[in-house]
C-alpha cells in the first residue's frame with residue numbers, strides 16, 4: 381500500500397510506505413552482534429517495513445577506548461551500543477557519523493550522556509541539514525500529525541524524529557571532517573574519507589588499515605540505495621573511489637558485511653541502475669535488473685522491501701524531472 385503523503389517527510393519515509401502494517405520493532409536476525417574483524421563488531425541496524433530504520437553501528441576497540449561508527453535512531457539500538465561498551469569495560473571516546481540522516485546520528489546525545497568526554501567526528505553537511513531539510517521535515521511532520529495523516533503505527537517514530545530534530549544542536553560534531561586523512565582515534569590509527577555530494581552533501585567513510593575493513597556508511601546500502609538526499613552521478617563516482625581502496629571486508633550502512641568482490645557487484649548494480657533509469661526502460665525492468673545484479677548480497681526475504689524502495693526512488697528521483705533528480709547535485 382502506498383501512502384503518497386509520507387515519502388517527502390523526513391526524507392527516509394519511503395520504507396514506511398511499503399506496507400500498511402508495521403512490522404515488529406526488532407527483526408529477530410538483527411539483534412545479535414556480528415564480529416567483523418579483530419577488535420571490531422557490527423551491531424546491525426533494523427530495516428523493516430512500516431518502521432523507520434536504524435543504520436548499522438560498528439564498534440572498534442582502541443588502546444584508549446572504543447570508537448563507535450554511527451549511533452542509530454531508536455533508543456533501543458543505541459542502548460545495544462552502550463551495553464556492548466559496558467560489557468567491554470572500556471569507555472566510548474570517539475563517535476564517527478557517516479552522515480546526518482537520523483538513522484545514523486540520533487543516538488549521539490544518549491552516547492554523550494553516558495560518556496561526556498567522547499568526541500564526535502562528522503562532515504559539515506549536518507549544519508545545512510539542520511536549518512534546511514530537517515527543519516522542513518519537522519514542519520511537514522507537525523502538519524501531517526495535526527491532520528491525522530500519520531498512521532498510528534508510525535506515529536511514535538515520527539514523534540521521536542521530531543524530538544531529535546528539536547535537539548539538533550546536540551547532534552553536531554566536535555570535529556569536522558573536511559578532507560581525507562589519517563587520524564588517531566582511541567589510540568587506533570584509522571583513515572577517514574570524505575565523499576562530497578553523494579548520499580548527502582558530505583559522507584564520511586572509515587578505513588581501518590590494520591584489518592583492511594572499510595566502513596562505508598550509506599554509500600553502500602542494502603537491499604537498495606536510499607536516494608532521498610542524494611546526487612546520483614556523484615554517488616556513482618564515489619563508489620569508484622571506494623573500489624580503489626585495498627579493503628577485504630566492507631560494512632554497509634544497512635545490510636550485512638561483504639567482501640571486495642561483493643562490493644564490486646554492488647557497484648556494477650548501482651551503475652546499471654542509473655543507466656537503466658536513464659534509458660527508456662520502465663521501473664519494473666530496472667528493479668528486476670537490480671535484483672538480478674545484487675544476487676547473493678540481498679537475501680530473498682528482502683526482495684519485497686527492495687522492490688518497494690526501488691519503485692519509490694525510480695518514481696520520485698531517478699525518473700523525476702531533472703530539477704528534482706539533480707536537486708542535491710552541486711551547480
Ligand SMILES: [Zn+2]
Pocket residue numbers: 434435481483484598633634
Ligand atoms: Zn541509513
